Amino acid sequence: MATQASQTASRLMLSPAVLLLFLWMIVPLGMTIYFSFLRFNLLMPGTEAFTGFENYVYFFTDPAFWPALANTLTLVLGVLVITVIGGVALAVLLDQPMWGQGIVRVLVIAPFFVMPSVSALVWKNMLMNPVNGLFAAFARGLGLEPFDFFADAPLASIIVIVAWQWLPFATLILLTAMQSLDREQMEAAEMDGAGPFWRFLHLTVPHLTRATTVVVLIQTIFLLSVFAEILVTTNGGPGTASTTLTFLVYMQSMLQFDVGLGSAGGIVAVILANIVAIFLMRMIGRNLEA
Amino acid sequence: MGEIVLSEVKKSFGGVSIIQGIDLTIDDGEFAVFVGPSGCGKSTLLRLIAGLEDTSSGTISIDGHDATHLPPARRGLAMVFQSYALYPHMSVRKNIAFPLRMAGVPKDEQERKVEAAAKVLNLTPYLDRRPGQLSGGQRQRVAIGRAIVREPSAFLFDEPLSNLDAALRVSMRQEISELHRSLKTTMIYVTHDQVEAMTMANKIVVLNAGRIEQVGSPLELYKSPANLFVAGFIGSPKMNFIAGAEAAKHGVHTIGVRPEHIAIAADGPWKGVVGLAEHLGSDTFLKVQVDGIGPLTVRAGGEVGLNYGDTVGLAPQAGKLHRFDEGGRAVAG
Numbered sequence: 001m002a003t004q005a006s007q008t009a010s011r012l013m014l015s016p017a018v019l020l021l022f023l024w025m026i027v028p029l030g031m032t033i034y035f036s037f038l039r040f041n042l043l044m045p046g047t048e049a050f051t052g053f054e055n056y057v058y059f060f061t062d063p064a065f066w067p068a069l070a071n072t073l074t075l076v077l078g079v080l081v082i083t084v085i086g087g088v089a090l091a092v093l094l095d096q097p098m099w100g101q102g103i104v105r106v107l108v109i110a111p112f113f114v115m116p117s118v119s120a121l122v123w124k125n126m127l128m129n130p131v132n133g134l135f136a137a138f139a140r141g142l143g144l145e146p147f148d149f150f151a152d153a154p155l156a157s158i159i160v161i162v163a164w165q166w167l168p169f170a171t172l173i174l175l176t177a178m179q180s181l182d183r184e185q186m187e188a189a190e191m192d193g194a195g196p197f198w199r200f201l202h203l204t205v206p207h208l209t210r211a212t213t214v215v216v217l218i219q220t221i222f223l224l225s226v227f228a229e230i231l232v233t234t235n236g237g238p239g240t241a242s243t244t245l246t247f248l249v250y251m252q253s254m255l256q257f258d259v260g261l262g263s264a265g266g267i268v269a270v271i272l273a274n275i276v277a278i279f280l281m282r283m284i285g286r287n288l289e290a
Numbered sequence: 291m292g293e294i295v296l297s298e299v300k301k302s303f304g305g306v307s308i309i310q311g312i313d314l315t316i317d318d319g320e321f322a323v324f325v326g327p328s329g330c331g332k333s334t335l336l337r338l339i340a341g342l343e344d345t346s347s348g349t350i351s352i353d354g355h356d357a358t359h360l361p362p363a364r365r366g367l368a369m370v371f372q373s374y375a376l377y378p379h380m381s382v383r384k385n386i387a388f389p390l391r392m393a394g395v396p397k398d399e400q401e402r403k404v405e406a407a408a409k410v411l412n413l414t415p416y417l418d419r420r421p422g423q424l425s426g427g428q429r430q431r432v433a434i435g436r437a438i439v440r441e442p443s444a445f446l447f448d449e450p451l452s453n454l455d456a457a458l459r460v461s462m463r464q465e466i467s468e469l470h471r472s473l474k475t476t477m478i479y480v481t482h483d484q485v486e487a488m489t490m491a492n493k494i495v496v497l498n499a500g501r502i503e504q505v506g507s508p509l510e511l512y513k514s515p516a517n518l519f520v521a522g523f524i525g526s527p528k529m530n531f532i533a534g535a536e537a538a539k540h541g542v543h544t545i546g547v548r549p550e551h552i553a554i555a556a557d558g559p560w561k562g563v564v565g566l567a568e569h570l571g572s573d574t575f576l577k578v579q580v581d582g583i584g585p586l587t588v589r590a591g592g593e594v595g596l597n598y599g600d601t602v603g604l605a606p607q608a609g610k611l612h613r614f615d616e617g618g619r620a621v622a623g
Contacts, residue, residue: 182373182375184371184372184373184375185375185376185377185378187340187342187362187369187371187375188369188371188375188376188377188436189377189388190342190361190362190363191340191341191342191362191363191367191368191369192363192388192389192392192436192440193363193389193392193393194363194388194392198392202377202380202388203377206377206378206379207378207379209379
């Protein structure tokens with residue numbers, strides 16, 4: 001990439017892919033913005049008209065909006081906390097030499113390969129179900145009354161399910177990071193009189209900050225759009241107890257056939273995602289700099 | 291205080307014997323260098339002394355106390371690693387203070403000791419930098435500083451200079467020697483570079499394949515190597531070994547003569563053709579193909595005008611011949 005000719009050539013070669021990606025992004029975004037300013041209900045075809053910010057006003061004044069916003073942030077934060085702490089703990093354990101390490105690692109990563117809707121169904125019907133679920137059976141075995149997870153703690157239950165799905169991802173990234181920790185540093189700290197806890201605190205944890213940043217950033221992107229788990233388990237309820245912004249958009253555009261309102265919600269979700277992204281980059285983005 | 295005694299120390303990894311029974315005493319205040327080719331077990335031996343590896347059998351005692359089963363932190367030793375092993379996210383100050391902090395030394399005393407160590411090592415301007423912002427030599431000094439502040443009974447160095455460039459290696463070598471002179475603490479230094487061993491050590495321990503070949507002062511090893519391995523390992527360029535008829539004249543299996551002990555003399559007993567002449571300025575190293583003997587390396591003065599294809603006569607200096615029997619052991623006389 002040194003000469004003028006090769007630079008021009010590389011730009012030419014790259015441009016079709018860049019252009020395609022750009023269109024891929026800008027066309028849906030542009031259409032969503034356009035729809036969000038229209039009165040556009042599928043039940044009333046032919047009545048589309050420009051309405052300005054009316055859709056946004058409706059969306060913001062929807063009684064479900066603020067709970068949905070709070071639920072979204074709770075879900076993201078809850079899952080992040082569980083996966084990062086659990087991921088570090090699992091990575092530390094998996095980093096120890098042990099018999100059957102390869103198999104154990106594959107097993108740990110397995111949940112990541114299960115489709116969200118499938119894993120949500122398994123959790124809903126086989127584990128958390130108050131009648132047939134495994135947890136209910138445990139509770140009855142102990143003489144306790146089974147806990148109705150999705151009725152009494154819907155958001156917490158969804159957080160647990162989503163965290164279970166994302167824990168392998170966090171573990172995997174953190175484990176690879178941990179394996180790149182210089183062994184001589186550990187030995188030096190051992191000679192300096194640092195016990196296992198201090199070595200973990202002063203060497204492992206700082207070493208993992210970059211990997212943790214990656215985990216937090218990537219997971220946040222995906223967690224903001226968690227949908228299948230909610231649809232399969234609680235359907236956003238009871239009431240709005242487990243409705244997130246993504247789910248609210250779905251309810252308005254799909255269940256009420258209001259494309260305009262749904263689009264407005266979508267744009268709000270995009271703006272929220274960007275706010276979160278800016279926050280994150282400000283807070284932890286500099287960890288990624290070498 | 292810092293006498294280290296190894297007796298019958300053995301170490302094997304999964305059935306492969308790396309250290310095959312080492313008896314060694316390193317006296318207080320000595321600068322001992324473990325030298326040998328790669329894979330000879332010198333680093334493993336150092337790690338056994340440090341406590342980073344467990345011995346398979348045998349005992350290690352430090353200051354007269356059995357330390358064989360003590361954890362590394364309680365042996366009172368400090369180690370400088372090949373990769374420096376600095377803590378990358380801590381400033382130089384915190385790196386050096388780390389062992390003190392772990393030992394629960396009060397803050398102001400930590401500060402005082404760090405400042406003192408930094409002064410000795412010329413690190414004062416860099417105390418608030420991170421290791422990543424330092425050059426190789428400076429990182430090395432930080433690693434040494436971290437070792438000094440603990441005031442250990444002995445320092446262990448694991449090939450500390452091998453990541454530095456040649457010029458820096460020479461100056462760091464001198465700095466470490468000076469440090470040893472001023473601290474008077476026992477130091478054990480592992481290297482594969484016999485020049486480092488010769489220049490720094492009071493006592494050189496030559497290791498080969500998990501065994502000690504010879505222990506002695508640099509000049510003892512140079513003057514009277516116990517066997518072919520030591521003879522070939524110590525000295526640069528390597529000693530010339532001559533077997534066959536020429537050795538039989540001296541009544542042994544092999545004779546050895548160092549390149550610097552061969553004089554160029556027109557009437558010398560050996561006649562040969564110069565194959566390669568390396569002019570270093572101060573010296574000239576000649577590869578001479580001698581009839582009936584083979585190639586010999588000869589060290590001549592820098593002004594020698596010999597080149598490829600010239601015919602020379604060579605004369606080994608009397609009394610500088612080393613004689614070895616079939617087993618490679620040196621024969622006296």
